[in-house]
Amino acid sequence: MRYLHHLVLSISTCVILLKTTSIPCFAAEKIIFRYGVFEESLPVADLRKYAQKGEVSSSLQFVLKFFSLSEQKEFHQALQVKMPLELAALDKLLNTELAKENLSVVSQGIARRDSAGVQALNAAVILGANSQEGLGIISFIEAYPSQRLVINIPAVLKIASKLDIFSSEIPPKDNLSSTSLWQISVQYQKFVTEGKEFSACLFGDF
Secondary structure (H helix, E strand, O other): OOHHHHHHHHHHHHHHHOOOOOOOOOOOOEEEEEEOOEEEEEEHHHHHHHHHHOOOOHHHHHHHOOOOHHHHHHHHHHHHOOEOOOHHHHHHHHOOHHHHHHHHHHHHHEEOOOOOHHHHHHHHHHHHHOOOOOEOHHHHHHHOOOOEEEEEHHHHHHHHHHHOOOOOOOOOHHHHOOOHHHHHHHHHHHHHHOOOOOOOOOOOOO
């Protein structure tokens, strides 16, 4: 069973697709993994403690048992990834049709009782990106404006399949530029460098 492994690794890839709007301010305290009638909760504080100190709580141990030893190492490394994103470029990116289309897909993986799912994800991304440590899995979750972040695993797996997130094969160079995540990355870099002047000549001073 690799559902939880796939889920965690997808979060860091998907969060860059979202932007902020105004909604009530809370902070996620628990992650709820939902698969049909099955639910398992994980305190966010346990996840941060694991990332910082390698300490494993009983709740986290339940999640980690679905990982092989190599996958546990990969998971721990993924928690260390923090992206220092430029908010102006991120805002421009998230206003593109490409990002909006992917956003509408990604938002289906988070279960809520209200209709503010997209807004909640938007806020988590911007607040996470604006945090001192930058945007990462934990800063995104901690910025999520609800006490519970409910992950619908079957829905996330469908999203991952649609976006081709979990493919173990590297796309051929001819097809790489056709993937959504590649296009989003390129577009973000374009916005970052837009309007910037370079003081040094590529081939040295003349």
